[in-house]
Amino acid sequence: MTNKTIAGHVLVPATEAQDQIATEREWEEWGKPLLTQDQFITREKRVLGPTDFSVTRRQRWALVPADDTTTTDFLSACETYRRPILVKRPGKDEVERALSYSVCSVFVPENKRRNGYAGQMMRLLQHSLSPQDDVPALLDQQEQASIEASGALVVPLHEEGGEFKDGGKYGGNATCSFLYSDVGDFYSQAGWTVLGNRHVEWKPLSSQDRPDPLPDGAKWLQPEELSEVGRIDRQYLLSQLQNTSSDSTAIRFCVDDPEATSWRWLIKRSYFYATTLLPESAPKPTFFGLKLSSSSGKEADASYAVWMFDFIERKVAFLRLRYTSPSAFAQLVGAVRQQAAEFGMKKVVAWNVDLASLEAKLTDKDESKLKEGERVDSFEKELQGGVVVERKGSSASLPALAWYGDKKKGEKIEWVCNEYGWWC
Numbered sequence: 212m213t214n215k216t217i218a219g220h221v222l223v224p225a226t227e228a229q230d231q232i233a234t235e236r237e238w239e240e241w242g243k244p245l246l247t248q249d250q251f252i253t254r255e256k257r258v259l260g261p262t263d264f265s266v267t268r269r270q271r272w273a274l275v276p277a278d279d280t281t282t283t284d285f286l287s288a289c290e291t292y293r294r295p296i297l298v299k300r301p302g303k304d305e306v307e308r309a310l311s312y313s314v315c316s317v318f319v320p321e322n323k324r325r326n327g328y329a330g331q332m333m334r335l336l337q338h339s340l341s342p343q344d345d346v347p348a349l350l351d352q353q354e355q356a357s358i359e360a361s362g363a364l365v366v367p368l369h370e371e372g373g374e375f376k377d378g379g380k381y382g383g384n385a386t387c388s389f390l391y392s393d394v395g396d397f398y399s400q401a402g403w404t405v406l407g408n409r410h411v412e413w414k415p416l417s418s419q420d421r422p423d424p425l426p427d428g429a430k431w432l433q434p435e436e437l438s439e440v441g442r443i444d445r446q447y448l449l450s451q452l453q454n455t456s457s458d459s460t461a462i463r464f465c466v467d468d469p470e471a472t473s474w475r476w477l478i479k480r481s482y483f484y485a486t487t488l489l490p491e492s493a494p495k496p497t498f499f500g501l502k503l504s505s506s507s508g509k510e511a512d513a514s515y516a517v518w519m520f521d522f523i524e525r526k527v528a529f530l531r532l533r534y535t536s537p538s539a540f541a542q543l544v545g546a547v548r549q550q551a552a553e554f555g556m557k558k559v560v561a562w563n564v565d566l567a568s569l570e571a572k573l574t575d576k577d578e579s580k581l582k583e584g585e586r587v588d589s590f591e592k593e594l595q596g597g598v599v600v601e602r603k604g605s606s607a608s609l610p611a612l613a614w615y616g617d618k619k620k621g622e623k624i625e626w627v628c629n630e631y632g633w634w635c
Contacts, residue, residue, distance in 0.1 A: 214277075214335075218331060220276060221274075221275060221276075221277045221280065222272050222273070224271070228283055232283050233285075233288040237251070239320075245484070245488060258483050259480055262476050262479065263470075268293040269291075270290065270291050270381055270382075271316075272288060272291065273285040274286040274335070287317075287319040287331075288316070289317045290314070291312045291336070292313045294466055294473070295308055296308070297309075297368070298365070298463070299453065299462070300462050301460055305368060308365070308368055309364060310364050310384055311388055311389065311466065312389075313390065313633065314333075314390035315635040317332070333398060337402050340385050342385065342615055347402040347614060349402065350404040351404070354620075357619050358617050363616040364385075364386075365616070385615055386464070387613060387615060390611050391634050392607070393609075396611075406611070406612060408601060408610065410564070410599075410602065411566075411594055411599055412598055413544065413551075413595070414548070415556055415559065422549045423542045425503065425546065428504035429502070429542075433497060434474075434478050435475075437517060440500055440515045440531070441474070442469045442470075443502075445468075445469040451628075460622055461622065461624065462618055462624050462625065464627065466632075474530050474632050476635075477519050477632070478519045481522065485520065489522070499519060503542060503543065505535060513535075518550070520554060529631060530632035531628075532561050537570075540595065544595045548596075561631070566590070569594065571593040571599075573599070581599065586598045586600050587600075610629055
């Protein structure tokens with residue numbers, strides 16, 4: 212695949228020197244004032260760099276002049292992470308494996324802004340990721356068209372080779388990509404559609420509150436134990452993709468991460484702030500997951516939660532929240548709200564909670580309030596004190612999806628388990 216050129220610029224995999232400079236630049240935006248530049252570089256290179264999530268999946272990209280691709284005075288940069296996904300297509304009996312890429316760290320230095328470099332870079336990134344070497348149409352436009360012989364890498368679920376069947380090729384093989392926008396629908400100009408931007412938010416438990424008692428056999432999990440939940444979660448997600456009661460015209464997909472590499476990476480990144488910013492004597496979290504045994508005794512029916520502590524915004528974010536009953540929901544939420552109180556957090560959030568399963572059915576009035584930026588607190592009993600929020604504006608982390616894979620006219624795309632655990 213040859214590099215596309217926009218206004219004399221190309222997007223290239225960053226050299227080691229460009230990658231280092233990009234990290235130093237990002238400190239100005241995302242490291243200061245809490246971290247020194249050395250601390251920020253340590254987090255990126257020594258703490259996160261050797262992880263299994265970064266080593267085999269990460270790529271830095273740089274926007275450069277077409278005639279000077281190794282310059283250290285590049286115009287902008289971003290990162291992508293290669294992520295396997297599970298896909299269930301209408302009319303097919305079996306779930307298949309494919310590839311996605313998540314996009315993050317989109318950054319233009321202050322002295323190079325207002326020149327359109329971010330837009331150029333993101334359109335060129337689409338050319339690098341898409342098998343069609345093009346910027347895809349937005350999701351609603353794609354419903355009116357079909358994509359055939361896309362060139363996206365798709366393999367049977369249990370086929371040997373799996374993720375790296377193509378020899379580890381990076382880009383030009385994806386079924387989709389996604390990012391989390393802090394600038395509204397800016398990225399729609401480059402083919403990413405914002406979707407799924409609601410969450411439930413709770414306050415930490417007060418000193419007068421007591422969480423619901425946990426059932427016998429409840430297990431608190433440290434980061435190295437989260438793959439235990441990841442493997443259970445994969446089986447649950449497979450069953451959800453096979454759910455015949457779902458929209459038969461939708462292509463349904465989810466991120467495939469049975470070893471919990473993404474969860475452990477996010478926890479390790481956030482925990483760096485605890486060890487760097489807090490006094491050595493200050494209490495620090497030990498547990499980042501909780502599994503509840505099911506009444507049936509079957510592991511597949513377990514309820515569980517995985518979370519991280521954000522010591523910058525002082526919040527606890529559910530990375531994954533799966534419950535098989537309202538009582539399990541109450542137990543998991545109560546336990547995490549207690550953790551938030553214990554470590555001085557201000558709030559707890561969970562993205563895209565299945566409100567209907569908790570009998571919290573939004574009315575037209577509720578929908579209008581959410582669209583106006585108001586919180587809906589009508590279901591505090593059902594949501595264990597939680598309120599529903601629709602995120603907007605800066606720092607909103609709006610999930611946005613671009614689709615490249617085969618699809619028929621009229622087929623929609625449904626992202627199953629669009630939760631915080633895939634953010635980066």
